[in-house]
Amino acid sequence: xxxxxxxxxxxxxxxxxxxxxxxxxxxxxxxxxxxxxxxxxxxxxxxxxxxxxxxxxxxxxxxxxxxxxxxxxxxxxxxxxxxxxxxxxxxxxxxxxxxxxxxxxxxxxxxxxxxxxxxxxxxxxxxxxxxxxxxxxxxxxxxxxxxxxxxxxxxxxxxxxxxxxxxxxxxxxxxxxxxxxxxxxxxxxxxxxxxxx
Amino acid sequence: xxxxxxxxxxxxxxxxxxxxxxxxxxxxxxxxxxxxxxxxxxxxxxxxxxxxxxxxxxxxxxxxxxxxxxxxxxxxxxxxxxxxxxxxxxxxxxxxxxxxxxxxxxxxxxxxxxxxxxxxxxxxxxxxxxxxxxxxxxxxxxxxxxxxxxxxxxxxxxxxxxxxxxxxxxxxxxxxxxxxxxxxxxxxxxxxxxxxxxxxxxxxxxxxxxxxxxxxxxxxxxxxxxxxxxxxxxxxxxxxxxxxxxxxxxxxxxxxxxxxxxxxxxxxxxxxxxxxxxxxxxxxxxxxxxxxxxxxxxxxxxxxxxxxxxxxxxxxxxxxxxxxxxxxxxxxxxxxxxxxxxxxxxxxxxxxxxxxxxxxxxxxxxxxxxxxxxxxxxxxxxxxxxxxxxxxxxxxxxxxxxxxxxxxxxxxxxxxxxxxxxxxxxxxxxxxxxxxxxxxxxxxxxxxxxxxxxxxxxxxxxxxxxxxxxxxxxxxxxxxxxxxxxxxxxxxxxxxxxxxxxxxxxxxxxxxxxxxxxxxxxxxxxxxxxxxxxxxxxxxxxxxxxxxxxxxxxxxxxxxxxxxxxxxxxxxxxxxxxxxxxxxxxxxxxxxxxxxxxxxxxxxxxxxxxxxxxxxxxxxxxxxxxxxxxxxxxxxxxx
Numbered sequence: 001x002x003x004x005x006x007x008x009x010x011x012x013x014x015x016x017x018x019x020x021x022x023x024x025x026x027x028x029x030x031x032x033x034x035x036x037x038x039x040x041x042x043x044x045x046x047x048x049x050x051x052x053x054x055x056x057x058x059x060x061x062x063x064x065x066x067x068x069x070x071x072x073x074x075x076x077x078x079x080x081x082x083x084x085x086x087x088x089x090x091x092x093x094x095x096x097x098x099x100x101x102x103x104x105x106x107x108x109x110x111x112x113x114x115x116x117x118x119x120x121x122x123x124x125x126x127x128x129x130x131x132x133x134x135x136x137x138x139x140x141x142x143x144x145x146x147x148x149x150x151x152x153x154x155x156x157x158x159x160x161x162x163x164x165x166x167x168x169x170x171x172x173x174x175x176x177x178x179x180x181x182x183x184x185x186x187x188x189x190x191x192x193x194x195x196x197x
Numbered sequence: 198x199x200x201x202x203x204x205x206x207x208x209x210x211x212x213x214x215x216x217x218x219x220x221x222x223x224x225x226x227x228x229x230x231x232x233x234x235x236x237x238x239x240x241x242x243x244x245x246x247x248x249x250x251x252x253x254x255x256x257x258x259x260x261x262x263x264x265x266x267x268x269x270x271x272x273x274x275x276x277x278x279x280x281x282x283x284x285x286x287x288x289x290x291x292x293x294x295x296x297x298x299x300x301x302x303x304x305x306x307x308x309x310x311x312x313x314x315x316x317x318x319x320x321x322x323x324x325x326x327x328x329x330x331x332x333x334x335x336x337x338x339x340x341x342x343x344x345x346x347x348x349x350x351x352x353x354x355x356x357x358x359x360x361x362x363x364x365x366x367x368x369x370x371x372x373x374x375x376x377x378x379x380x381x382x383x384x385x386x387x388x389x390x391x392x393x394x395x396x397x398x399x400x401x402x403x404x405x406x407x408x409x410x411x412x413x414x415x416x417x418x419x420x421x422x423x424x425x426x427x428x429x430x431x432x433x434x435x436x437x438x439x440x441x442x443x444x445x446x447x448x449x450x451x452x453x454x455x456x457x458x459x460x461x462x463x464x465x466x467x468x469x470x471x472x473x474x475x476x477x478x479x480x481x482x483x484x485x486x487x488x489x490x491x492x493x494x495x496x497x498x499x500x501x502x503x504x505x506x507x508x509x510x511x512x513x514x515x516x517x518x519x520x521x522x523x524x525x526x527x528x529x530x531x532x533x534x535x536x537x538x539x540x541x542x543x544x545x546x547x548x549x550x551x552x553x554x555x556x557x558x559x560x561x562x563x564x565x566x567x568x569x570x571x572x573x574x575x576x577x578x579x580x581x582x583x584x585x586x587x588x589x590x591x592x593x594x595x596x597x598x599x600x601x602x603x604x605x606x607x608x609x610x611x612x613x614x615x616x617x618x619x620x621x622x623x624x625x626x627x628x629x630x631x632x633x634x635x636x637x638x639x640x641x642x643x644x645x646x647x648x649x650x651x652x653x654x655x656x657x658x659x660x661x662x663x664x665x666x667x668x669x670x671x672x673x674x675x676x677x678x679x680x681x682x683x684x685x686x687x688x689x690x691x692x693x694x695x696x697x698x699x700x701x702x703x704x705x706x707x708x709x710x711x712x713x714x715x716x717x718x719x720x721x722x723x724x725x726x727x728x729x730x731x732x733x734x735x736x737x738x739x740x741x742x743x744x745x746x747x748x749x750x751x752x753x754x755x756x757x758x759x760x761x762x763x764x765x766x767x768x769x770x771x772x773x774x775x776x777x778x779x780x781x782x783x784x785x786x787x788x789x790x791x792x793x794x795x796x797x798x799x800x801x802x803x804x805x806x807x808x809x810x811x812x813x814x815x816x817x818x819x820x821x822x823x824x825x826x827x828x829x830x831x832x833x834x835x836x
Contacts, residue, residue, distance in 0.1 A: 058227060058487065061224070065224075088509070089213070089216075089220075089257050089258075092500070093217070093221060093224070095500055096497045099500060100225065100228065103492070103496075104228070104490070107487065107490075132492060135492055136492075136496075138496075139496040142503070143503055146503050146507045147507070
């Protein structure tokens with residue numbers, strides 16, 4: 001039996017991790033919700049959830065790469081240089097790692113949801129829908145940005161459109177993950193005593 | 198590829214992409230199935246067919262800079278270009294680089310012959326084969342039918358270490374006669390047949406031939422063939438269970454086919470013993486691939502392919518602290534648009550920068566620029582002083598003179614510092630921009646000439662500057678209809694300041710080799726020349742002109758609109774037809790020529806300026822129509 005506390009913490013870490021991924025609040029060049037914190041939370045979530053879903057172990061290397069890249073990018077932003085433009089090969093690698101990482105993480109979170117969600121709930125389906133939507137949208141957005149001038153009118157509107165859709169998908173995903181976490185709320189001492197009686 | 202430099206550029210480009218794909222494959226080795234592992238090679242294969250540096254774009258790295266640097270060490274300052282991925286020798290080798298290319302070319306031929314001989318000898322072995330017995334044939338047919346695979350001709354031959362499929366158009370499934378028929382092996386080969394892997398093996402071997410001296414490409418080709426095998430192993434493993442899987446691994450070990458291990462057009466190509474271990478490793482990993490990864494597998498291939506295919510345009514030169522090396526970098530930063538060439542040339546002149554000039558100079562001038570810079574440490578555009586770089590430049594009267602040729606007048610604000618007697622001045626130069634080897638280059642058509650005129654709003658045209666002249670003459674009355682276009686590139690940069698009211702701006706003098714024109718203005722005016730007697734001239738108190746542009750293939754209009762003859766000045770333009778009526782009341786005292794402004798407006802700077810063949814015109818003197826004229830374009834009028 002996998003400890004409820006571990007599942008509760010793992011799902012919670014993943015949900016909070018997405019907060020850092022989906023939202024950015026900048027003070028000048030300082031992002032106070034840095035992405036790398038999100039990846040550190042994902043790392044912790046993977047550790048806690050890998051007993052429930054073994055495939056999550058495959059993400060250990062990828063989360064490490066993404067954490068290092070986002071730390072470097074965060075420092076780069078502070079110093080006003082674009083790391084992606086500086087190392088284009090790394091930028092491409094990170095973009096494919098990123099899309100795979102989230103796809104598999106959400107797939108595995110959906111599998112956990114399918115196993116543990118209360119009857120009648122559809123949390124796994126919602127997570128899978130968010131996953132599919134995000135993957136298609138990110139791919140389309142990257143293609144569009146390559147085809148259009150990012151600083152041109154079309155590029156700017158594309159970025160705004162993608163950002164809005166991305167945020168909506170993020171909010172839905174986070175809410176679903178917090179709902180899923182509620183399924184693993186640790187028992188209070190009284191509840192545990194009641195059960196033992 | 199016509200020279201060794203073209204091949205070097207192509208193979209370096211391919212190497213960069215290969216390294217990227219190998220890295221991505223390493224990251225997803227245990228995450229995505231063999232089907233994806235093989236499919237991702239299509240990105241490399243596709244990129245091997247796209248000429249490196251096409252449209253001035255590069256993938257991942259600016260390999261062109263490295264190639265130009267190496268090339269300049271051989272005293273060759275021509276532009277490296279790859280028009281297609283196949284090597285072609287056009288003339289007898291003369292230089293060391295030519296001979297190197299000849300050796301490379303010979304290598305391609307030798308490797309192609311080697312593969313062809315290997316394929317033919319395999320075919321010869323198969324010719325001695327016979328159709329298998331009824332029982333064997335029936336078993337093979339039932340395996341194929343169970344998987345819905347169309348079976349090809351089957352033959353049995355002696356001396357074959359394993360089964361394989363051979364041929365693309367009429368494939369043959371060959372099975373060894375000495376061995377017991379194993380369903381798993383047959384299934385594996387049938388999947389090769391289904392996936393047309395013999396065709397893929399030919400493509401891979403052909404690409405390997407083209408880059409036979411590049412170890413990274415050879416390694417990738419071998420990996421691709423191995424992935425092709427692993428893909429079929431995966432299919433087999435999905436169709437068998439438990440103990441059979443272990444047995445399949447044992448069979449693989451006994452299937453090493455070293456004799457025909459590199460035969461294009463057959464699936465025996467990769468049954469070499471070295472690769473068996475890796476395939477068994479994949480078999481062991483079989484169950485560990487995460488399920489449901491189809492969508493993301495496709496997205497990853499798209500995300501890998503797109504940046505590579507679209508590429509990035511080189512937009513700035515790299516200062517390498519050495520004149521020859523920086524010039525090599527400049528040559529690898531080509532102007533990819535006509536506007537980019539105008540912009541780069543104008544800025545080269547404004548700041549007297551030889552590197553900028555090399556970016557837009559034709560091939561024949563590159564050597565001169567290098568020598569001038571080596572001798573004097575600078576480059577002189579033909580101006581004693583410096584043009585005012587903060588006032589920018591203007592491209593007047595842009596005209597397309599050929600499919601890939603434009604001419605225009607470059608106008609620079611040029612207050613000669615050495616002369617204190619007047620404050621204003623312009624430097625003018627007629628310029629041609631044309632396409633040379635896929636890049637746009639700027640060629641001055643004359644030395645700079647100077648005007649002491651100081652325009653106040655040069656971006657809106659000015660009647661003191663030249664324009665395109667359409668002229669007609671009748672009864673000693675001459676009329677000129679002058680069109681002026683001004684094209685500009687936005688180069689104003691706002692300097693960031695936290696306090697908005699302290700913000701300032703400056704003119705960016707760094708070339709934009711890939712820019713388009715961002716501003717366009719068209720204006721026109723008419724000139725009336727009175728060549729009759731002075732007494733008649735005094736009697737002219739009102740002039741009117743109606744004009745209608747007539748484009749190639751159009752008929753001359755029968756009647757033109759009448760100008761408003763009761764106004765002191767009137768100007769009406771039909772925005773649809775381009776018909777224009779201008780009239781003006783004259784107050785005596787004018788010289789032999791009078792200019793009447795015809796107005797103007799913004800034009801789409803990206804749209805080609807279409808010039809009429811001629812203007813049909815009606816001339817009115819003192820409110821009476823006195824002549825019908827055809828105003829024809831004067832050659833060199835804009836100069």
